[in-house]
Amino acid sequence: MGSCKEEERKQQKSVWVHGPIIVGAGPSGLAVAACLKQSQIPSLVLERSDCIASLWQQRTYDRLKLHLPKQFCQLPLLDYPKHFPKYPTKHQFISYMESYAKHFCIEPKFKQLVEKAEFVNGIWRVKSQDCEYISKWLVVATGENAEPVIPQIQGLDRFNGNVVHTSGYKSGYEFRKQKVLVVGCGNSGMEVSLDLCRHNASPHMVVRNSVHVLPREIFGCSTFGIAMALHKWLPLRLVDKFILLMSNLILGSTENLGLRRPETGPIELKNITGKTPVLDGGALNQIKSGNIKVMEEVKEITRNGAKFMDGQEKEFDSIVLATGYKSNVPFWLKGSDFFTEQGMPRRPFPNGWKGENGLYTVGFTRRGLLGTASDAIKIANDIADQWKINKEWDNICSSYVILQI
Template sequence: MGSCKDDHENQQDCLWVNGPIIVGAGPSGLAVSACLKENGVPSVILERSDCISSLWQQRTYDCLKLHLPKQFCELPLFGFPENFPKYPTKRQFISYMESYARHFSIEPKFKKEVKRAEFDHGRGVWRVQTQDFEYVSKWLVVATGENADPNIPEISGIESFEGPVVHTSVYKSGAEFKQQRVLVVGCGNSGMEVSLDLCRYNASPNIVVRSTIHILPREMFGLSTFGIAMALLKWIPLRLLDKFLLLVANFTLGNTDRLGLWRPKTGPIELKNATGKTPVLDVGVLSLIKSGKVKVMEGVKEITRNGAKFMDGQEREFDSIILATGYKSNVPSWLKASDFFTGEGMPKTPFPNGWKGENGLYTVGFTRRGLLGTASDAIKISRDIGDQWRTIKNNKKICFSHFPLNR
């Protein structure tokens, strides 16, 4: 990395990067950096927080575990320790990320929030601006992923509620809500797991189901449901696989429609591939719903001073509200003059071809297929950039650190 200052006064400090600029030091950014190193390509990671994997370290609840077995969550070139359990805990996953960074000597630049990134067509380079520097490179890797910022829905009257309203990004433990009446908005994996955690502390969770939802057992016949699905998908059509999964789910979990958890008409795997909506893997909350310890409510019509009114006409009082409404991409807020992403910050090109754009733009962590998709894209990106890097090196093209930049 070299300086690209010219003789002009009062311009932002500018640094040339002799390799890709990677935005984000989560699993996606670390995976790309490691794979690039294996291809002999240096890189610079810009991270807005003060640590790697900030989503896991700073914005997840204490009881979180990986939803899938560890073999489906490994990053390229470096596996989980053998003594880790089948479903590693939050702390174990963070330690794995830290070991991964140490193993590949990855040292992100922390507290470097990207304010703007734009391709300079005149110079053929990417200009990436943080609060104090401008970084310039031939390649830009967007690794901020699908879950960059909390998704806070607009709910009528929520500003009038007198109790605490928190998103799961700041929820840590049910210990903070002992014996409270809690409204949990959102019935995905986070909403279900938070409800289960609340019950451990004698809270009374009411979970809001705003749409249809697939619930599957985490394991079938002693094996991971996801692992079975991936194995069978090699041999049978997707829709037949979905029918099999639903047959087993109905046999082991029962008819969830009777609990107010209506299944979509589209099968669980087909729906995830089409929309990214992940089926809920039951880790014990379904039995609590059946016993009445967790109550299922229809959509919220309005939040009141002391509680909520629901679409079915019911009105209840609550002490706290937890928003288990997920996360969203933040790419549109900083990546400018690029039509590669939708307004929601997802690649317009569907998986498996959404990892590469034009003019040296790459994306990782946007496959809606978890860490398995991240690993796949990281390998593709590193190979593609590696080929370009070797061509430049073999042709002895100009070193970027001496490439003049005129504003």
């Protein structure tokens, strides 16, 4: 049986790609492909799923909206439609992605799961389940959120109720009138808890670590936008102090609600660790009213519920794991030490977009779509410079051959 599979792989066809290979057809991959197309450089986009932006289409809950205003979440060369609201919905964002791909005539090859990519003898060899693609350039665009993180919680496998990661959560309607344990207190944990409340469920949200909760807007302006504007003139720590001062005035103290703030400011913390502050969309009021109950860290899961570190024990009907995502790059990119074991570039922002031997990365800045747009432009410009040199060299060689004839 093993020899048959080996024989199949030997017969696997190889395709030379006249341009970069881009792995991933999410916002990052599409952004690079569009920027390359503007420079008249072809590319091949490989996508393991059957659609673009598969994380958004297949792994997000129904009521999801962009956490930041649309001007901070658009890709290069094409703005959102003017009639879109300030905070586009999930479905509006997907339609923007589809329009973006259509506008730039980007046609990914779907259902191409990359099993291995390696730089061999001066070229990149990228193997999917049925083909090997070869190119001078490889763009890793699978991003920070490729695979769900499933925590190791004692007893989780013996729980009698339903256990779902937020990647499989669609709506609180499925959990109506249930008592639900939500593990995680980031933006997803807060929004899922709020959604559960709106469907008459009883969410208990586990807060394991400290967390910054900020108002989405300050005086009608985006908190993130204000922070960016201030940072042009002030040190980051002063910006953080102002944001926290305004947050306490608008939201009140979160410490009294069991939401302890980290010692490092929210924007500085995101830049250092990638941990995004929670932008409150209404969950905080539900916590204050007692509809969302804040729980300490889980000690173990029982057959019918959970035991907590503070000694409490409660029964639950379902568990939602709002525990985030991780990169999957270490599983398929071989022979390169550009990425850490966690699948993130070793070089910090803004220098993590380019590796050696024609290797590029996009979507790993921990700065959302703004970082993606910035890196996509840099990558396309860098490849365009090489493309121009190669083209000039080809022309010189062609002229030389003609002269010799």
